[in-house]
Amino acid sequence: xxxxxxxxxxxxxxxxxxxxxxxxxxxxxxxxxxxxxxxxxxxxxxxxxxxxxxxxxxxxxxxxxxxxxxxxxxxxxxxxxxxxxxxxxxxxxxxxxxxxxxxxxxxxxxxxxxxxxxxxxxxxxxxxxxxxxxxxxxxxxxxxxxxxxxxxxxxxxxxxxxxxxxxxxxxxxxxxxxxxxxxxxxxxxxxxxxxxxxxxxxxxxxxxxxxxxxxxxxxxxxxxxxxxxxxxxxxxxxxxxxxxxxxxxxxxxxxxxxxxxxxxxxxxxxxxxxxxxxxxxxxxxxxxxxxxxxxxxxxxxxxxxxxxxxxxxxxxxxxxxxxxxxxxxxxxx
Amino acid sequence: xxxxxxxxxxxxxxxxxxxxxxxxxxxxxxxxxxxxxxxxxxxxxxxxxxxxxxxxxxxxxxxxxxxxxxxxxxxxxxxxxxxxxxxxxxxxxxxxxxxxxxxxxxxxxxxxxxxxxxxxxxxxxxxxxxxxxxxxxxxxxxxxxxxxxxxxxxxxxxxxxxxxxxxxxxxxxxxxxxxxxxxxxxxxxxxxxxxxxxxxxxxxxxxxxxxxxxxxxxxxxxxxxxxxxxxxxxxxxxxxxxxxxxxxxxxxxxxxxxxxxx
Numbered sequence: 001x002x003x004x005x006x007x008x009x010x011x012x013x014x015x016x017x018x019x020x021x022x023x024x025x026x027x028x029x030x031x032x033x034x035x036x037x038x039x040x041x042x043x044x045x046x047x048x049x050x051x052x053x054x055x056x057x058x059x060x061x062x063x064x065x066x067x068x069x070x071x072x073x074x075x076x077x078x079x080x081x082x083x084x085x086x087x088x089x090x091x092x093x094x095x096x097x098x099x100x101x102x103x104x105x106x107x108x109x110x111x112x113x114x115x116x117x118x119x120x121x122x123x124x125x126x127x128x129x130x131x132x133x134x135x136x137x138x139x140x141x142x143x144x145x146x147x148x149x150x151x152x153x154x155x156x157x158x159x160x161x162x163x164x165x166x167x168x169x170x171x172x173x174x175x176x177x178x179x180x181x182x183x184x185x186x187x188x189x190x191x192x193x194x195x196x197x198x199x200x201x202x203x204x205x206x207x208x209x210x211x212x213x214x215x216x217x218x219x220x221x222x223x224x225x226x227x228x229x230x231x232x233x234x235x236x237x238x239x240x241x242x243x244x245x246x247x248x249x250x251x252x253x254x255x256x257x258x259x260x261x262x263x264x265x266x267x268x269x270x271x272x273x274x275x276x277x278x279x280x281x282x283x284x285x286x287x288x289x290x291x292x293x294x295x296x297x298x299x300x301x302x303x304x305x306x307x308x309x310x311x312x313x314x315x316x317x318x319x320x321x322x323x324x325x326x327x328x329x330x331x332x333x
Numbered sequence: 334x335x336x337x338x339x340x341x342x343x344x345x346x347x348x349x350x351x352x353x354x355x356x357x358x359x360x361x362x363x364x365x366x367x368x369x370x371x372x373x374x375x376x377x378x379x380x381x382x383x384x385x386x387x388x389x390x391x392x393x394x395x396x397x398x399x400x401x402x403x404x405x406x407x408x409x410x411x412x413x414x415x416x417x418x419x420x421x422x423x424x425x426x427x428x429x430x431x432x433x434x435x436x437x438x439x440x441x442x443x444x445x446x447x448x449x450x451x452x453x454x455x456x457x458x459x460x461x462x463x464x465x466x467x468x469x470x471x472x473x474x475x476x477x478x479x480x481x482x483x484x485x486x487x488x489x490x491x492x493x494x495x496x497x498x499x500x501x502x503x504x505x506x507x508x509x510x511x512x513x514x515x516x517x518x519x520x521x522x523x524x525x526x527x528x529x530x531x532x533x534x535x536x537x538x539x540x541x542x543x544x545x546x547x548x549x550x551x552x553x554x555x556x557x558x559x560x561x562x563x564x565x566x567x568x569x570x571x572x573x574x575x576x577x578x579x580x581x582x583x584x585x586x587x588x589x590x591x592x593x594x595x
Contacts, residue, residue, distance in 0.1 A: 229431045236399050237445035237495065238421035247447070251435045328435045328475050 027089030028072030034096025035065035041100050041108065042121065048110035053128055057121035061099060068092065118298035126302035133287070138306065140282040141272060144200070148207025148275070149268045153261055156212030160219025160260070164253065165245060170220070177220075181213050185271040189278065199279035206278075210271040211264030218260030222253025255329065258322045265318060269311045345529040346377040347411045347422065347498040349398060354407035355556075356393055367393045369556040370407070377412075380525055380532040382542035384585065385552030391535040394557075395501040398533060399425045411499065421445050423499040424492040428507045430484035432476035438487050439463070439472040445495040455494075462494045465524065482513035486520075493524065500525075502534040506541070518544055522569060539585050543578050544571050551588045561588045 039061035047054055075082040099120055106112045107119035127134070162169045163177070185206045192202035226249055234248050276285030284303050291299035356368040367390035375381050383391045396402045397409050400419040409416045411423065424445075432441045442459050446452040463469045466486040476484055485505060492500060505521075506514040522545055525532050536542050542549045543565055551561040563585060567577055 227431070229427060229429065230433065232396075232399075232401055232425065233427070233431050233491075234444065234448065235401065235419040236421070236423065236425045237448055237491070238419070239444070239448040243448045247444070248433070251433070254435070326435075328477075 023073070023076040025072040025075045025086060025089070027086070027093060028068045028075060031089065031092035031096055032065045032068035032072065034093050034100065035061050035068060036096075038096050038100040038103060039065060042103050045104075045108045047107045049107070049114055051107060051119055051122045052125035053121045054107070056128065057103075057119075057124050060124065061096070064096070115295045115297050118301055122298040123302045123305070126299050130299065130302075133282075134303065134306065137282050137284045137287045137303070138310070140280070140286075141276070141284040144203055144275065144280075144283060145207060145268060145272060148204045149211045149264070151204065152208030152210070152212035152268070153215045153264055155208065156215030156260070156264065157219050157257060159212075160216040160257070161223055161245065161250060161253075163216065163220035164223025165249060174220070177213070177216060180209075181217065185210050186274045186277075189274075192278070203275040203278050203280065206271055206275040207268050211261075211268040214263035214267060215257065215260035218256045218263070219253060222256025223249045225256070226252040255326060258318075258326065262315070262318060265311070265314060269307065272307075345496065345498060346531040348377045348413075349373075349375040349499060349531060349533065350408075350410040350413070351375075351394070351398070352408045352410065354394075354397065354404040354409060356390070356397065356402075357405045366556040368404070369558040371552075371557065371559060372407075373550060373559070375531060375533065377531055378529055380534070380545060380547045382534045382536055382546035382549045383552060384536060384539060384542045384549055384589070385557060386554050386589065387537055389552050389555050390557035391552060392503050395425060395503050395533065395535055398499065399423050399501055401425070421449060421495040422497060423501060424495060424497040425501045425503060426485075426488050426492050426505045428504040430476070430479075430481075430488040432479075432484055432487055432491070434476050437473050437475055438468060438479070438490075441476065441487060442491045442494050444491060449495075458494050462490045465493065466490045466520070480513075481509050482517060485509065485517060489521070489524070493528065496528075497530055499531045499533065502532065504536055505534075507536070507538075514541075519570070521545065526569070539582050539589070540573060543581055543585070544573065549581075549585065551585060561585070 039058050042054060042061065043058035071085060075085055078085070103119055103121075106117050107121065159173065159177075163173045164170070188206060188209065189202070192205055193199070196202040196205060230248050230252060231244055234244055239247070272283070273285035273288055276283040277289065280286045284307050287303045288300055291297070291303070351371055351373040354368055354371045355366070358365045358367060371394065373381070383394065385391050393402070397404050398416065400416045400423065403409075403417060416423070432438070433444070436444070439459055442462060443452060443456070446455050446458070460469065460472070463472055466489055468483060468486055468490060471479065471483065471487075476487070479487065489505075502521075506517050509517060518541060534542070534545060546565060549563045549565060550559055551563070552558065553560045563581060565571075565578070565581065567575060571578060
C-alpha cells in the first residue's frame with residue numbers, strides 16, 4: 001500500500017533503498033531504454049531525405065542513454081540534484097519516446113514532410129552550424145528585452161501606484177489605460193517611428209508598453225483593494241501620506257504587482273517578434289522572421305525552443321524573487 | 334516591568350470632551366444619521382465604557398475621538414483643544430487586530446515609532462512592550478501564525494509602545510473565545526492601571542463594561558443618543574457575581590430593552 005503511494009509521488013528513490021539491489025533508479029534505467037531506442041532508430045533506419053547531423057543526433061541520444069544508466073546507479077548520492085532528477089524521471093522516459101516517434105514520423109517515414117517539419121537532427125544541425133549567429137541574436141534580444149521589460153515594469157508600477165492612490169490621477173489615467181491596454185503592439189509602429197529617434201528606441205518602447213500595462217493595471221487594482229483599516233491604523237499611529245504609500249499601500253499590493261509582472265513577462269516575449277520588425281539586424285525575433293521568409297522552418301523551430309527556454313528560465317527566476325519578497329504569505333495561501 | 338510606562342502617571346492621560354456631537358454619513362446620496370447630540374465628558378485617566386446595540390454608531394464616536402473623522406456638528410476636544418487629525422497620543426484598537434500581515438510582530442509594533450522617526454531612540458521599548466503583553470517569545474513571527482488572542486495582544490502592544498494618552502478600544506475582544514476574553518480583560522485592566530492612560534471602550538457586552546469601566550454609558554439604537562449613565566464604584570478586581578454588579582447588569586440590560594428574565 002505505502003509502496004504504491006510512494007510510487008505515485010515519484011518516491012522510488014526511498015523505496016529502492018529497501019530493495020536487495022541497493023540504490024537502483026528504475027525510471028533512470030527506463031529512460032536509458034527509451035533514449036537508446038531513439039538512438040537506434042536514428043542510426044539504424046535510412047533517412048527519406050538527407051538532413052545534416054543524423055549521426056550526431058544518434059550519438060547525442062546514445063550519450064543520453066549512457067548518462068541515464070550511470071545516473072540510475074549514482075542518483076542517490078547526488079543529494080538535492082538527485083532528488084530533482086528522480087522527480088522528473090517519468091518525463092525523461094517520455095522525452096526519449098517522443099524523440100524516437102518524432103524521428104520516425106519525420107526523417108524516417110516522411111509523413112511530416114520538409115520544409116514544414118524538421119526531425120530532431122534538423123534542429124541539431126541548426127545549432128551546430130548557426131550557433132554563432134544564434135548567440136549574437138540572443139545577446140541582441142536580451143539587450144532589447146532587458147531595457148524594455150525593466151523600464152516597462154518600473155513605469156507601470158509607479159503609474160499603477162499613482163492610479164490606485166490618487167483619485168485625480170485615476171480620473172484621467174484609468175480611461176486612457178483602458179483604451180491603450182487592448183491595442184496590439186503592432187498598431188503602435190507608425191507612431192513610434194515618428195516619436196522615437198531610432199528604431200531601437202521604438203522597439204524598446206513596444207516591449208516596455210507590453211510589459212508595463214498589465215503591471216500598471218494590477219498594481220492599481222492592488223492598491224485600490226488595500227483594507228481601509230490598515231490606513232486607519234497607520235494614520236492613528238502617526239503615519240504621513242508618504243509612509244502610507246510606501247509602508248502600507250505598496251507592501252499590501254505586492255502580491256498583485258507580481259501577478260502583473262508575470263503577465264508582463266509573457267506579453268513582453270510575445271511582442272519581441274513585432275518589436276524586432278523595426279529595422280533590427282539581429283535578435284531572435286528578427287531571426288524568426290528572416291527564416292520564416294526563407295521557409296527555413298528548422299531554424300525557426302530552433303530559435304523558438306531557445307526563446308521558450310529563456311522565457312521559462314526567467315519565469316523561474318521571477319518565482320524565486322517573489323518567494324523572497326512575499327515570504328510572509330507562506331501559510332496564508 | 335511597566336515602570337518605564339508608568340513613570341509620569343499624571344501626564345500620561347488626557348481629558349476627552351465630546352460636546353453636542355451629531356454626525357451624518359452620506360451613503361450614495363442617502364443621508365444616514367449615526368449620532369444625535371451626544372455629549373460626554375471624560376476625566377484624565379478614567380475608564381469609560383460605551384454600551385449599545387450593534388451598528389448604533391459607537392464606533393463612529395471612537396473614530397471622531399481618534400481624529401479619523403470630524404463631526405458634522407459639535408466638537409470633540411482633548412484637554413480643551415479640538416481634535417482635527419489623528420495623533421499617536423490617541424490610538425484606536427479595532428475588533429480585528431489588523432496587524433500588517435507582511436510584517437513580523439516586532440515590526441508591527443515598531444510601526445508607530447517608525448512613522449514618527451523615533452525608532453532609533455525608542456527601539457528598546459518594543460521589547461518592553463512585547464514583554465508586557467507576554468509576546469516576548471513571538472517577536473519574529475508573522476501575524477498569521479498567531480492565535481486570535483495573541484494577535485489582539487500584539488495590536489495592544491502596537492498601541493502601547495507609543496505611550497498613548499487616550500486608548501480607544503472598539504470591541505477589542507469581540508471575536509475572541511470566552512476564556513481568552515476573560516484573560517484579556519484582566520490584562521487590559523492591569524495595563525490601564527500601570528500606564529495610566531484614559532480609556533474609552535466600546536462594547537456590546539454588559540459584563541465586560543461592568544467589570545472594567547469606572548463609568549458605563551448606554552447608547553440608543555441609531556442615531557445614537559445617551560440613554561443612561563451608570564457609575565461603577567466597585568474596586569478592582571471585580572467579581573462577576575458581586576451583588577452590586579448583578580443589580581447593575583440587570584438595570585443596564587433593561588435600558589438596552591431586554592427583559593428581566595435574561
